[in-house]
Amino acid sequence: MLSSSTDVVALARQEAFKDFSFFDEETVPVNIHKPILLQLLKATSAIILTGYIPENASRFSVNLICKAVGNIALHFNPRLDRGYIVRNTRVRGFWENEETCSSAGSNGCIFRRNTYVHLMIFCTNDAFQIAVNGEHFCAFYYRLPLDDVTALEVNGSIQDVRIRQHNLFIYPDPNISRPFRILVLTTEEPLVDFLEIPITVDIGSKFCVGARLFIVGRLKLLPHSFYINLQKGKTIYPHPIILLHLNPRFLYGNSEPYVVMNYWNNGTWGHEERHQGQLSWMPGRDFVLIIRCEYEGYTIWLANKMIGEFKHKLESSNADTLRISGDVVLYQLSMSYT
Structure with missing residues (x-):
């Protein structure tokens, strides 16, 4: 004893x-x-x-x-x-x-x-x-x-x-990090398993004009923010090239939520664009977010309402990785072309 x-x-x-x-x-x-x-x-x-x-x-x-x-x-x-x-x-x-x-x-x-x-x-x-x-x-x-x-x-x-x-000169450090599951997003079938946040997903087809990315999930109950990156490369450091950074931010009181859009290239962020107004983001509620790649830029849709657009600053087809992090729960990722 x-x-x-x-x-x-x-x-x-x-x-x-x-x-x-x-x-x-x-x-x-x-x-x-x-x-x-x-x-x-x-x-x-x-x-x-x-x-x-x-x-x-x-x-x-x-x-x-x-x-x-x-x-x-x-x-x-x-x-x-x-x-x-x-x-x-x-x-x-x-x-x-x-x-x-x-x-x-x-x-x-x-x-x-x-x-x-x-x-x-x-x-x-x-x-x-x-x-x-x-x-x-x-x-x-x-x-x-x-x-x-x-x-x-x-x-x-x-x-x-x-x-x-x-x-360290690479982060996450491959000598410490767990071996991670390789998820590949294609047009053949949606991803519905192993969608824990933060998540990094290979884009299996070129993200070019006509591409549609569908993100189905739920906003957490006390959200601060989350982001979606279409990027080239998977490391956090050195910083990957980001063709589209989509960052919804949630405030309380009398402030409305808003969406920041930007890109990263040559070691720096570009000019930040803010899209404000009623975006129908509800803590704890499900949502469907759609990113459409058009000729002149990306359009962002929350269900059937366009909430913003971002002109192309870099060639969209260079995107090989989707990264999502922050205060969301993911149910499904899918992609299609029109």
């Missing part, structure tokens, strides 16, 4: 470690009761953190703190007791507008009690890219300069924390 509850916890942690397939031998144990100094962060910097989430865990946070007192560049806060994750920045001791998202991943909830977790924070030119257990999970765009970050702070219900810092 185990002598105390301490022994029970220790045994549970040992068993969880045996099931942990992302242990990183180069990480080192750290004392989470004080800030952990970091090397200067820049684009290509990566921070890897592993730790144990105990059986009674409610929430924990990982903060990138800055040299100015009271500033936090990234607050990443899984709340297991609420089933969602908060991302935010703190400036001069005051929190800014938080971003929230579900903690669901392709294998259920990505943060589970009595398990070890592998967390990677990768720095690009404009955002922190965050991967959990080898899978890209979300991005958080910089609100404070990256080179202001001096230390890592860990709080809450997480134990046996180990970290390391290094540089």
